[in-house]
Amino acid sequence: MDNAIVKLRGYKDGLHLIINPKVSLNEVETAIHELLSEMNQSLSGTSIQIDMMTTPLTSDDLKELETHLTKSYDLVVSGVNVLDEKDESPILAAPTTHSISQELSLDTPTHVENAQVVRQTIRSGQTTACLTGSIILYGDVNPGGEVIASGDIVVLGALRGSAHAGANGSLSSVIIAMDLVPLQLQIGTYVNRPPLVQKPRGYPEIARVGAEGIIIVEEFIKF
Amino acid sequence: MGKVIVITSGKGGVGKTTSTANLGTALAMIEKTVVIVDADVGLRNLDVVMGLESRVVYTSMDVIEKRCELSKALVKDRRVENLMLLAASQRNRKDDIRPEQMQDICEKLKEEYDFVLIDSPAGIEQGFHNAAAGADEAIIVTTPDLSAIRDADRIIGLLQNEGIEPINLVINRLSATLVRKGNMISKNDVLDILNIDLIGVIPEDTGVIASTNRGVPLVHTDRSPGAEAYMRIARRMIGQRVPIPDMREDSFLDQIANWFSRNK
Numbered sequence A: 001m002d003n004a005i006v007k008l009r010g011y012k013d014g015l016h017l018i019i020n021p022k023v024s025l026n027e028v029e030t031a032i033h034e035l036l037s038e039m040n041q042s043l044s045g046t047s048i049q050i051d052m053m054t055t056p057l058t059s060d061d062l063k064e065l066e067t068h069l070t071k072s073y074d075l076v077v078s079g080v081n082v083l084d085e086k087d088e089s090p091i092l093a094a095p096t097t098h099s100i101s102q103e104l105s106l107d108t109p110t111h112v113e114n115a116q117v118v119r120q121t122i123r124s125g126q127t128t129a130c131l132t133g134s135i136i137l138y139g140d141v142n143p144g145g146e147v148i149a150s151g152d153i154v155v156l157g158a159l160r161g162s163a164h165a166g167a168n169g170s171l172s173s174v175i176i177a178m179d180l181v182p183l184q185l186q187i188g189t190y191v192n193r194p195p196l197v198q199k200p201r202g203y204p205e206i207a208r209v210g211a212e213g214i215i216i217v218e219e220f221i222k223f
Numbered sequence B: 001m002g003k004v005i006v007i008t009s010g011k012g013g014v015g016k017t018t019s020t021a022n023l024g025t026a027l028a029m030i031e032k033t034v035v036i037v038d039a040d041v042g043l044r045n046l047d048v049v050m051g052l053e054s055r056v057v058y059t060s061m062d063v064i065e066k067r068c069e070l071s072k073a074l075v076k077d078r079r080v081e082n083l084m085l086l087a088a089s090q091r092n093r094k095d096d097i098r099p100e101q102m103q104d105i106c107e108k109l110k111e112e113y114d115f116v117l118i119d120s121p122a123g124i125e126q127g128f129h130n131a132a133a134g135a136d137e138a139i140i141v142t143t144p145d146l147s148a149i150r151d152a153d154r155i156i157g158l159l160q161n162e163g164i165e166p167i168n169l170v171i172n173r174l175s176a177t178l179v180r181k182g183n184m185i186s187k188n189d190v191l192d193i194l195n196i197d198l199i200g201v202i203p204e205d206t207g208v209i210a211s212t213n214r215g216v217p218l219v220h221t222d223r224s225p226g227a228e229a230y231m232r233i234a235r236r237m238i239g240q241r242v243p244i245p246d247m248r249e250d251s252f253l254d255q256i257a258n259w260f261s262r263n264k
């Protein structure tokens, strides 16, 4: 478990804001501001639950936080879960985000395991597509290049162009890249346009559809 | 048997004609036999940059339409041995020529010359396809800005589809000062995206403009950074191992400081 002050996770029942046990309200608010301003999509109108280990915040603090979330970010706080430090919370212990997003998929297609390996850099004006499975690309996707797969897309290089996973409508597909700095991501019918100026973060990232139908991008650790 | 190299870019105005003129001249100076071919039909200017405009009598169009022999259409550059120019017709349009006709000219030229350099027009249309039709290899010219890089990337894809190999990169108009200030994309950033072999870096050099206007390629006259960079590329083109010097991205004071810390 890393010790970020606040984290955002998409689970079966929606988005959860997880707050670190030992911090003040001020720190929480600053951390939320940092987290949300880094996000590549507005969460406006999304409902969210707050998870905390044995209340670091008083109930007054919590009220203030709720109003803050609603006022500043247009989030709807749908619940607060105070978890006992002793019992391993089922949510915090949830193994990987990927397996959760798979459970969450509404359409669960007959699972496609077919994968096409492409050993090429996809340059501006070029498209590579696999509509019968996933694509594993040994190379980069440059701005103006495009990769389309009915399954997942794994780029063992920099994804700087566009990628469309789950092109047959599967929302459980994911996009993984060593450097995820795309012009556009699409999973199923969801499109996400990241901010124009992005710096490679130096670690692989995964994009998937979280609860509430938004594309979530986060560090890729393992399946 | 020589080789045909197309010099192309996608984006206009990045230095294709300047590079063709200077590399052609530089190769002739190191004793290769060279023809430079203007494939920018309708907007010819290789002859102007070479200062040979007044001596052009026939063009590649006259050769294609059989009004004159190929050898007769070549204009000899009198400043250096074994350098010829094949000019483009100014009256015609790019789609008046078919790729097979350019290919035919290239095949004939490379039987007699070591290097045939083709100055491609900008764009990805017919004119580009004609220029690339007879090419064995390519040199991509780009400047360090996003739109030129994007166009270069597009062109590289098209050339790879044609099986043209190797494709080497020239980065033109790099300014160490701007890179250092963080206002220009660096050499490594360009290479990171385009992912082809770098054959040379030409610095921003005001001498280029002056030489363009005088009709004397830079490599003839001075030892400017631009001329030296073109000479090094020519040597790499004939297979010599000439390192690409790192442009000084440090200021003079930084360099002195580095020197002292290295020699402590």
Ligand SMILES: Nc1ncnc2c1ncn2[C@@H]1O[C@H](COP(=O)(O)OP(=O)(O)OP(=O)(O)O)[C@@H](O)[C@H]1O
Binding pocket: B009, B011, B012, B013, B014, B015, B016, B017, B018, B019, B040, B120, B121, B122, B172, B173, B202, B203, B204, B205, B206, B208, B209, B212, B226
């Ligand atoms: N290294 C350089 N430093 C300064 N100026 C340069 C440099 N290289 C090229 N230029 C200038 O840029 C202009 C365009 O160069 P050039 O004609 O060679 O480009 P081009 O790619 O052939 O253009 P076009 O696409 O129109 O054929 C010219 O005025 C030239 O003098």
Ligand SMILES: [Mg+2]
Binding pocket: B016, B017, B018, B040, B045, B119, B120, B121
């Ligand atoms: Mg030109």
